[in-house]
Amino acid sequence: AQTVTQSQPEMSVQEAETVTLSCTYDTSESDYYLFWYKQPPSRQMILVIRQEAYKQQNATENRFSVNFQKAAKSFSLKISDSQLGDAAMYFCAYRSGGYQTGANNLFFGTGTRLTVIP
Amino acid sequence: GAGVSQSPRYKVAKRGQDVALRCDPISGHVSLFWYQQALGQGPEFLTYFQNEAQLDKSGLPSDRFFAERPEGSVSTLKIQRTQQEDSAVYLCASSLVRGGREDTQYFGPGTRLTVL
Numbered sequence: 325a326q327t328v329t330q331s332q333p334e335m336s337v338q339e340a341e342t343v344t345l346s347c348t349y350d351t352s353e354s355d356y357y358l359f360w361y362k363q364p365p366s367r368q369m370i371l372v373i374r375q376e377a378y379k380q381q382n383a384t385e386n387r388f389s390v391n392f393q394k395a396a397k398s399f400s401l402k403i404s405d406s407q408l409g410d411a412a413m414y415f416c417a418y419r420s421g422g423y424q425t426g427a428n429n430l431f432f433g434t435g436t437r438l439t440v441i442p
Numbered sequence: 443g444a445g446v447s448q449s450p451r452y453k454v455a456k457r458g459q460d461v462a463l464r465c466d467p468i469s470g471h472v473s474l475f476w477y478q479q480a481l482g483q484g485p486e487f488l489t490y491f492q493n494e495a496q497l498d499k500s501g502l503p504s505d506r507f508f509a510e511r512p513e514g515s516v517s518t519l520k521i522q523r524t525q526q527e528d529s530a531v532y533l534c535a536s537s538l539v540r541g542g543r544e545d546t547q548y549f550g551p552g553t554r555l556t557v558l
Contacts, residue, residue: 328484361549366551367531367533367551367552367554368549368550368551368552369485369533369535369549370549371546371547371548374546415484415485417484419545428473428475428490428498428537428545429475429487429490429498429501430475430477430485430487430535430547431487432484432485432486433484434482434483434484435482435483435484
């Protein structure tokens with residue numbers, strides 16, 4: 325079974341600074357997808373960024389970028405120019421690339437709580 | 443368009459009561475998922491529908507949990523004879539297609555269930 329590990333329960337960053345959240349995963353598959361979701365106190369999971377395993381180029385979405393190291397099974401999220409609105413729980417998630425039953429659901433890590441200090 | 447909606451947002455039940463949680467996915471989305479999120483944890487998969495067919499229910503923790511999506515749109519998660527360990531946030535997600543590269547799941551706000 326796939327496992328996703330987030331070893332940082334809490335992180336903090338000064339407003340306008342950069343922070344990196346860590347995620348590692350374990351899989352024997354070669355085709356898969358990785359995601360970072362943000363969950364504010366409202367509880368709604370919001371997709372931040374996604375990465376396809378077959379792509380070597382790291383995904384970028386505005387101030388959010390990832391460092392995807394496939395051989396090391398590492399998928400970290402970098403948030404640049406941190407804003408107060410970035411404060412939330414951040415979850416790393418894995419999904420298989422196949423179409424077989426069980427391939428569609430997401431496997432989540434335990435989350436990292438990010439605090440942004442004004 | 444409108445996102446995924448869930449109701450109620452909060453539910454308090456006495457131990458032994460039955461509850462029903464509703465999910466309205468994004469219109470036209472084929473796939474629908476239910477996840478359970480315990481306090482301080484990441485969401486865990488419960489069950490998956492493709493249209494009205496329940497293709498995967500491997501994550502349902504016991505036979506007290508039942509889900510349906512009879513017309514391929516709205517889904518209901520039912521928990522019978524609730525226990526305290528059922529207290530959690532129940533998240534619903536939908537996606538446009540079944541698997542593949544275009545399959546991104548969009549989540550609702552969740553229902554927080556508290557069993558007393």
